[in-house]
Amino acid sequence: MRLENLLREKGYSVVSSGSGEYSFDLLAGRRDSVIAIKFVENPRRDKAEKYADDLRRLALSLDVTPLIACEEGVPEDSLATFRGVPSLSLETLERIIEGEGGPFLYFSKGGVYVKIRGEKIRRMRRSMGMSLGDLSYRLGVTRRMVYEYETGRADATLEVAYKLVQLFGEDVVERMDIDSVARHFAEQVAAHSRDTQASRVVKDPLLKRLLSRLEEMGFLSRAMERAPFNAVAKGDIGVKCRVLIKRNGSDEEERFTMEVARLCGSYALFVNGEWLRVVGEREVKAPSQPESVDLREMFQQAGLQ
Numbered sequence: 425m426r427l428e429n430l431l432r433e434k435g436y437s438v439v440s441s442g443s444g445e446y447s448f449d450l451l452a453g454r455r456d457s458v459i460a461i462k463f464v465e466n467p468r469r470d471k472a473e474k475y476a477d478d479l480r481r482l483a484l485s486l487d488v489t490p491l492i493a494c495e496e497g498v499p500e501d502s503l504a505t506f507r508g509v510p511s512l513s514l515e516t517l518e519r520i521i522e523g524e525g526g527p528f529l530y531f532s533k534g535g536v537y538v539k540i541r542g543e544k545i546r547r548m549r550r551s552m553g554m555s556l557g558d559l560s561y562r563l564g565v566t567r568r569m570v571y572e573y574e575t576g577r578a579d580a581t582l583e584v585a586y587k588l589v590q591l592f593g594e595d596v597v598e599r600m601d602i603d604s605v606a607r608h609f610a611e612q613v614a615a616h617s618r619d620t621q622a623s624r625v626v627k628d629p630l631l632k633r634l635l636s637r638l639e640e641m642g643f644l645s646r647a648m649e650r651a652p653f654n655a656v657a658k659g660d661i662g663v664k665c666r667v668l669i670k671r672n673g674s675d676e677e678e679r680f681t682m683e684v685a686r687l688c689g690s691y692a693l694f695v696n697g698e699w700l701r702v703v704g705e706r707e708v709k710a711p712s713q714p715e716s717v718d719l720r721e722m723f724q725q726a727g728l729q
Contacts, residue, residue, distance in 0.1 A: 447478035
């Protein structure tokens with residue numbers, strides 16, 4: 425696949441799911457940045473809704489950037505948000521990976537907007553001796569709106585962005601790259617209600633007990649419906665701790681779960697009727713009794729660099 429090869433050429437470590445039924449097809453990591461990508465024909469058709477919800481939960485728990493890459497449904501060189509997940513055409517994503525992303529245009533309920541660099545606008549306005557009122561007149565907006573632009577609280581319409589570029593140059597417009605998409609995701613997801621803790625959703629008694637134990641330790645857990653693992657959790661054991669939780673499963677599912685965990689700097693926690701296993705830098709094993717096992721100690725023993 426061209427995108428997978430391109431990611432490797434750009435220095436990303438890539439893990440491929442090998443299954444179109446999961447909510448992510450590729451995970452790619454480079455330095456401290458990890459992206460999770462799902463390929464769909466059109467984000468508003470087929471099973472895209474469940475994929476997107478699952479992908480958003482995965483991203484929030486593992487601190488990765490989720491992306492839906494579409495064959496159709498999103499115009500070139502722009503971004504839409506589908507159930508909180510950034511969605512863009514495959515061609516646009518390839519350009520971003522190559523470092524050739526254009527201005528950050530995105531669709532919202534109010535229309536098409538352009539992300540702008542508020543601090544840059546403020547500096548340019550002041551250097552040209554313009555007041556807020558002067559700029560508001562030139563842009564055809566209120567003084568309050570100019571203040572919102574400069575403080576980063578509002579993005580510009582296409583018309584206003586064009587006027588800003590004419591006045592101050594292209595540097596006042598933010599470019600689309602992985603970092604800017606990640607920030608956009610963080611802004612958009614704040615509008616979603618908090619996910620239900622996984623222990624309230626899963627049916628398996630042993631898995632429910634394990635998740636309840638993690639939640640008692642302060643972890644926020646989320647159930648996964650379309651992943652090789654059953655749940656993901658994030659908490660603090662003195663350092664930030666992310667965990668992929670798997671109840672039984674095939675050798676292939678366990679292998680893939682561990683590959684995802686390694687790429688994301690996370691633990692893999694496997695549970696069956698006899699044992700709990702935590703896999704980090706090392707593997708730690710204990711009898712399968714979530715209430716009596718010191719999970720914090722198991723994480724610490726398993727270690728992560």
